Amino acid sequence: MNIASPRPLAALNYLYLLLMLLVIAAILTAATAMQYIGGELPCPLCLLQRVGLFGVCFGIIATFRFGEQGRNTGLSLLFAIFLLVVSVRQSLLDIYPRPGHAYIGSAVFGIHMPVWCVLIALSLLIAYAIKLALLDLREARAFTLAEFPTLARAARAVTAYVVLLCTINLVSVIVQCGFDACHTTGYRLLQSAH
Amino acid sequence: MMVPIFAVLLLALVAAWMGRQTAAIACLVVCLLLSIGLFLFEVYSPEYGFRMPWIQTELDGSGALPRGLA
Numbered sequence: 001m002n003i004a005s006p007r008p009l010a011a012l013n014y015l016y017l018l019l020m021l022l023v024i025a026a027i028l029t030a031a032t033a034m035q036y037i038g039g040e041l042p043c044p045l046c047l048l049q050r051v052g053l054f055g056v057c058f059g060i061i062a063t064f065r066f067g068e069q070g071r072n073t074g075l076s077l078l079f080a081i082f083l084l085v086v087s088v089r090q091s092l093l094d095i096y097p098r099p100g101h102a103y104i105g106s107a108v109f110g111i112h113m114p115v116w117c118v119l120i121a122l123s124l125l126i127a128y129a130i131k132l133a134l135l136d137l138r139e140a141r142a143f144t145l146a147e148f149p150t151l152a153r154a155a156r157a158v159t160a161y162v163v164l165l166c167t168i169n170l171v172s173v174i175v176q177c178g179f180d181a182c183h184t185t186g187y188r189l190l191q192s193a194h
Numbered sequence: 195m196m197v198p199i200f201a202v203l204l205l206a207l208v209a210a211w212m213g214r215q216t217a218a219i220a221c222l223v224v225c226l227l228l229s230i231g232l233f234l235f236e237v238y239s240p241e242y243g244f245r246m247p248w249i250q251t252e253l254d255g256s257g258a259l260p261r262g263l264a
Contacts, residue, residue, distance in 0.1 A: 037249065044236050047196055051229050054203055058222055060211045075222060089237055096248045163207050170200040177196050 010143035013068060014151050015137050020127055021060045021158050024053050027120060028165050031113075032172075041176060041184040045090045049117045052086060055079025056124055058163045064155045068141045073128065080124040087117030092188060104184060113132040195235075197226045 031050060034040050042050070059076025068073065090113045094103045103112035111119075140149060145152045173188045206221035238244060 044196065044232070047200075048229055048233055048236075051199060051203060051225065054207070055226065056224065058203075058206055058210060060213070060220070062206065062218065062258060065210055065213060066215050071219070075219070078226065082233075086233055089233075091248060092246055093237070098248060138252065159211060163204070164208055166200070166204045170197070170204050173196050173200045179197055182196050 006139040007147075010068075010140035011139065011148050011151065012067065013131070013137055013140060014064070014137070014145050014148060014155070016127075016131055017060045017063055018151060018155055020124070021057060021155075021162065024057055024060075024124075025162055025165065028053055028162075028169075030092055030108075031070060032165065032168060034049055034105065035172070039048060041186070042182075043104050043184050044182045045051065045093075046077070046113060047169075047173065047182060048086050048106065048151045049083055049090075049114070052079050052083030052117075052121070054162070054166055054169075061162065063161050066161065067144050068137050073132070077125070077128055080121050080128070083117060084121035087121060090114035091118060114176050115133065162178075195232045197227065199225055202228070209228065 023105050028050060031042070031046075035042060056076045056079045059072045059074075059079070062072040062075070063069065071168065086118055094112075094114065103114065173182070175187045178189055202221045202225040206218050206225060209215075209218035209221060234244075
């Protein structure tokens with residue numbers, strides 16, 4: 001089987017995107033678990049970093065649904081850059097310890113969340129660069145995900161999971177922030193009025 | 195502000211899942227614009243603006259570069 005022929009190339013492209021989506025879903029799951037199990041409330045910039053990750057997911061899900069289009073890749077790249085900008089700024093905000101400023105949350109393998117997000121954003125940009133450089137998809141664009149039933153089933157499952165994660169995050173944000181600014185002192189809607 | 199951002203983000207994901215490409219992209223663009231606005235609001239300081247003076251460096255005034263940089 002020649003991997004450079006359009007059909008295997010399209011399958012490889014969808015598999016690559018599925019693996020990227022799985023990795024991002026795992027990262028978002030870890031963040032949500034740390035919030036609920038570890039009791040670590042996310043700060044506003046932390047929540048914006050989650051938005052960046054969900055935005056990258058959107059580009060991948062749109063590719064699964066509508067086929068390989070430059071527009072979907074572009075949207076993913078935009079959100080990866082947004083994630084990089086927000087995480088670099090937050091790392092620089094907290095890099096010098098001073099009153100009221102310290103890295104929020106516990107370190108994972110010695111690295112705090114915003115610094116992890118810098119590495120994650122760079123990894124996503126590199127992953128997209130490698131995909132664009134190595135996979136010549138001009139002819140493979142004709143193949144939709146539906147033509148690969150196993151991959152399509154897996155993609156549907158992971159997509160549903162990402163939508164569920166986003167729903168959990170929306171509810172969580174409503175409870176934490178209400179319709180006002182977000183704070184890490186507690187869940188606003190669960191605090192007593194007095 | 196965070197609630198509308200996550201709400202349009204969820205709408206975008208659901209619309210993409212349901213096959214509504216134009217609506218999905220419109221929601222995502224709104225989400226990105228709101229996110230950029232909130233990011234700028236969050237990092238702006240009345241005292242420093244967008245600057246980060248705590249990481250600025252300056253020469254000690256002697257004019258001599260440290261050994262190895264000369």
